[in-house]
Amino acid sequence: MNMEVHNWGLNVENVNVDNVSASSVFLIGDNDEICLSSFFDTPPEAFTFGNIVPLAP
């Protein structure tokens, strides 16, 4: 498979990101190859987010 990329300009005005976590990637720019894998395991009796005590303000 042939792929031709023509880039004229990359202008970013404003980006707000809260959190980039657990081997994640936040990229502004060029790339050739990305492989991201993640394994996540929560016990069945995990609480819903409802009743976790919120952090003090």
Place this chain on the structure above:
Amino acid sequence: MQKRIAHVSDMFTNSVSFSGVVSIGDTFNANLNSKGIAVQKEGDYFTKADEEYFEDYPIFTRKANWLKDGKTVNKSTFHHDCSINVHHVSLIGVSSSSLMQIGSVENIAADARLKHFRKLQD
């Protein structure tokens, strides 16, 4: 791969923790691995018995089953305007071996494994 110049005029990053990376410019190879165990326990004291170890759980050694090898891609890139202009980026947190990159990066291989525990008093 032809590179571009990254112009960043304003960037705010609150915290870069647990081997996070914030990089402006070019990277050839990024290899990110993070393993985590989160224990949430009811009660007000932690003992040696509550500690968990990576070796005890197969999730940390399991292989990821990637797609069978797909078609090879011959990519040719032409930068007519060889600059990346970023006016403002604001980031609160880059944590547990994550990458925040402005610029080019050839290869990224990232792996994250997280196991949660909730220990309740019966």
